[in-house]
Amino acid sequence: MNRSVLISGCSGGGKSTLLAELGRRGHAIVEEPGRRIVKQELESNGTALPWVDMVAFARRAIGMATADHASAKGQAGWTFFDRGLIDAASALQHLTGEPVLQKLSTAYRYHQTVFLTPPWPEIYTSDPERRHGFDEAIAEYDRLAPTYPTLGYEVVVLPKITVADRADFILDHLEAKE
Template identity: 90%
Template sequence: MSRSVLISGCSGGGKSTLLAEFGRRGHAIVEEPGRRIVKQELASNGTALPWIDAIAFARRAIEMSTADHAAAKGQAGRTFFDRGLIDAASALQHLTGEPVLQKLSTAHRYHQTVFLTPPWPEIYTSDPERRHGFDEAVAEYDRLAATYPALGYEVVILPKIGVADRVNFILDRLTAK
């Protein structure tokens, strides 16, 4: 079973905060491809940004996620991902209709259990890297909540509890497997 654990779900649902806590506890982590791409594009005046060229952005996210997934295979222990290849492929397929999800998800599997952060309006904020609104974040969440089970993953919706408790919840769920 893959030791690459995905934390996906709603934008602004607390994924990056969870990832930071996993890192603080000594776990290997992979930051969200989308945020890394936005930072790179903004620094270089690039256009592969979700609000300028969403298709180019999704293709870059697929490339970065594929490289991240391959790099994690060499890690000892679990690696926790803030989003990943399936999120990027789902976005591209939604934007273009290209049937990329099945092919990519078969070639690059993550841990069987995927953890989703649900929409949580009380903690949602936009920022220079996340410019879309809450309604768009919820629509993306709904797509992902349908996509993961369709690809054979078990989806666990994270409870709306504190960061440390959420991390403990994930670790307990993985240990029980």
């Protein structure tokens, strides 16, 4: 069974906080490629930033997500990903028209169930790594939400509940699938 679980959805919807909770509970977690890239690019005065060169940023995210996926193979328990390859490939395809999504999503599969954080304006904030507004976050969510089912994934939209309850919800759902 594939135990690599994607948590995707709206930017600012609580993914990183949720992954931190799953990590505190002893599960392997993988930080969002985009946040890691932004930190690296800001430290090195690089230009592969979403507000400077989104195509270069998406290509770097694909490379990082591919490496993350490979390193999680063979893990005994669940590994939870804050975004992943499909998010990055979807962005690149949206920007350039390059048909990368189907090819990459076939070669690198995640668990059949993908959890999405819906737009949640009450918790949305911007920060040094997230400079876009809530409208842009919603547009990204609206692009991603229908993408996963077309690639053969079951999508479960997470309820707007406490972080601990969201973690319980995910673990209960995955346990029921085993």
